Amino acid sequence: MAMLDAGIKTQASLAERIAEYENLTTAPKDTINRVFRGEFVAPTTITRIARVLQVEPASLHLNLPPATPENPLQHLEQEEPLLGKYSLVINCISPISVELARMIHQQSRDFILSTVIKPPAVPEYFMAVDIARHYKADAVLTIRSQSIGRFQAIQIFLYFKDIEQLIWTESIATTTLQQNPATLAKKFLPDLKSVLGLNSEQHSRLPVTPINVQEKYLKARRLLDDAQNENNLQRAQNLLRDALKLSPEYSLAHAALADSFIRECWRAETRELLEQAQQSCDRALAITPDDSYCLATQAHLYRITGRIPQAIDLCHRILQQDAHDIEAVDGLANAYLEAYNQQLTEIADAKIKSRQYAQKLTELEPKHWKRYLDLGNCLFITGLPVEALSAYETSALLNPNEIAFINLGVMYLCQNHLQKAYEFFTKAHKLMPGSYLGYEYLGLYHFFMQDYSQSIDYRRKAISTFTDSDNVAIHQIWGDLADAYRLAGETEEAQKAYRKAINIIDRDKLQGYSEQAFSIHLFYYYSQLSQINPEQYPESELRTILSAPAELLEQELSPGEYAKLARLLYRQDALDHAESALKKAINLCPGFFHHPEVKPVAKALGMLPPDLQVARSA
Numbered sequence: 001m002a003m004l005d006a007g008i009k010t011q012a013s014l015a016e017r018i019a020e021y022e023n024l025t026t027a028p029k030d031t032i033n034r035v036f037r038g039e040f041v042a043p044t045t046i047t048r049i050a051r052v053l054q055v056e057p058a059s060l061h062l063n064l065p066p067a068t069p070e071n072p073l074q075h076l077e078q079e080e081p082l083l084g085k086y087s088l089v090i091n092c093i094s095p096i097s098v099e100l101a102r103m104i105h106q107q108s109r110d111f112i113l114s115t116v117i118k119p120p121a122v123p124e125y126f127m128a129v130d131i132a133r134h135y136k137a138d139a140v141l142t143i144r145s146q147s148i149g150r151f152q153a154i155q156i157f158l159y160f161k162d163i164e165q166l167i168w169t170e171s172i173a174t175t176t177l178q179q180n181p182a183t184l185a186k187k188f189l190p191d192l193k194s195v196l197g198l199n200s201e202q203h204s205r206l207p208v209t210p211i212n213v214q215e216k217y218l219k220a221r222r223l224l225d226d227a228q229n230e231n232n233l234q235r236a237q238n239l240l241r242d243a244l245k246l247s248p249e250y251s252l253a254h255a256a257l258a259d260s261f262i263r264e265c266w267r268a269e270t271r272e273l274l275e276q277a278q279q280s281c282d283r284a285l286a287i288t289p290d291d292s293y294c295l296a297t298q299a300h301l302y303r304i305t306g307r308i309p310q311a312i313d314l315c316h317r318i319l320q321q322d323a324h325d326i327e328a329v330d331g332l333a334n335a336y337l338e339a340y341n342q343q344l345t346e347i348a349d350a351k352i353k354s355r356q357y358a359q360k361l362t363e364l365e366p367k368h369w370k371r372y373l374d375l376g377n378c379l380f381i382t383g384l385p386v387e388a389l390s391a392y393e394t395s396a397l398l399n400p401n402e403i404a405f406i407n408l409g410v411m412y413l414c415q416n417h418l419q420k421a422y423e424f425f426t427k428a429h430k431l432m433p434g435s436y437l438g439y440e441y442l443g444l445y446h447f448f449m450q451d452y453s454q455s456i457d458y459r460r461k462a463i464s465t466f467t468d469s470d471n472v473a474i475h476q477i478w479g480d481l482a483d484a485y486r487l488a489g490e491t492e493e494a495q496k497a498y499r500k501a502i503n504i505i506d507r508d509k510l511q512g513y514s515e516q517a518f519s520i521h522l523f524y525y526y527s528q529l530s531q532i533n534p535e536q537y538p539e540s541e542l543r544t545i546l547s548a549p550a551e552l553l554e555q556e557l558s559p560g561e562y563a564k565l566a567r568l569l570y571r572q573d574a575l576d577h578a579e580s581a582l583k584k585a586i587n588l589c590p591g592f593f594h595h596p597e598v599k600p601v602a603k604a605l606g607m608l609p610p611d612l613q614v615a616r617s618a
Helices: 011-022 029-036 043-053 095-107 128-135 174-179 181-196 211-225 230-246 251-264 270-287 292-304 308-321 326-342 350-364 369-381 385-398 402-414 418-431 436-448 452-464 475-487 491-510 518-532 539-544 549-554 559-571 575-588 590-594 599-604 610-617
Strands: 086-092 112-117 139-148 151-160 163-173
Touching (some): 011 029, 086 095, 095 112, 128 151, 151 181, 163 211, 251 270, 270 491, 292 326, 308 326, 369 385, 369 402, 385 402, 402 436, 402 590, 436 452, 518 539, 549 559, 549 575, 575 590, 575 599, 590 599
Parallel strands (some): 086 112
Antiparallel strands (some): 139 151
16 A cells, blocks of 8 residues: 555566665665565665655564464464365466476366466566456465576465465476476475465475575585685585574585585595585485485585495485486486496496496586586596597586686697697686686696796695695695606705695595595605605605505506506516506507606607507507
């Protein structure tokens, strides 16, 4: 009535009147929309509206009994529908939710009379009360959906007995909503029955997640989908902590926080982060024991701590409920890849299954850049470098970010296209000048060019991008820096860097972080120290680290690890084994033949550059 008395007929007109009154450049339509949807807004918002309507702010507050989180309409007196079934209009605001609306309509036929409408079936300014009157319906279900990254924030409102309230929220991947709306509708219907008082069976409803909490959660998930730099991780964690302050029982936010701690393990204190991840995951599963994302996060924890069979079993359990669950498929692609890397004989066909699930990810989310990145990683690690390059190129086309550019650069480096590698490393650095990645891989390029002082400079800059630069917990960063120092003749600095790398590996092993090639790297670092300082690091003690290096030839290693192993075996005069290791490295990454420390070994073993080898064998 206050709006009509002020000569304002629609929400849009009210927003425009406020903009005019306050000299705003844009009308606050979203804010006014929230008010009319009955969401929480700041008291100042009510004051702004009252000022335009020329009424007291207190007169605009609803004087309703508070609704409990378990049932927002609990204060309403429930009764049987007069005509046997309630009539319901399902108002689908977002085009992407039309199929969900149809599934709700189809699956609710036994207990409700419903019809689905969508714009422009009714005027845009119609509110739920207008729709109910227009269709002479008992209730109006309004479905809204907001895109945030690759997700949809679904919000469902129910207008019933003169009150409209938010009764359900769901955060779901866009492709899942498009491909499997029936499952989502089935999940929602018990809550709809509960709100309408039609549940014959006991049904415990979870608290409805406030929209602002849902948005914080999905913005955090979008950051976790982006490049894994320190800034994105911190921003995601801050958003999730804010969400949990508002809704402590929001299980998805607990799971996402666990996810963020797992992703942070590559750069910081591993044990502490894994413990925090497990605590957050335990909390999430205590609230919603069967939620697929919470279970998939637990599977991720299993995988990263070396419990590969448990990770695979848990992901298959998720897929029994939903064969297209993206997080579970992603978990299987990575778990089978890890099983292949570790040559776990109890897990059959790990290489084939890893490729199959990685390929399925690109089919489930064909427009998500990271799916092609993961496919490229899988193809490269399992011995298909050309196919991997194609996947990386698709990833970079979909989202030209620094990780995509770095992976392309590495692939071109592997093919000995150094100039192309340099171009992509430079692109990555220009795109994210504050990220360690650009500096680190420009350092790698200059190492290949034998410009060791420049390589050192870039690698020191890479380390300086971390908040606690002296304690960067990535052993490869320190090991690569040590190699550059050693070849530049700075032996004291080289020793310090090798010792840092060794300390990180020893600490990671004690903290439960699993990496198959730890033994190669440890042996390599100690071997270099024994060359620099044989009195302090006698070569005779190397056997205490790794008694039979040649046995590692039977494992699945990266090209860099095979190249390291080849140099170690050559130094021990195990020439046949050294040649086998080097052939494996060059087969996966021909560019390694031109590595400054590999090329002399290859020549000494009588090996020709890869292109000449092809010509000779032909």
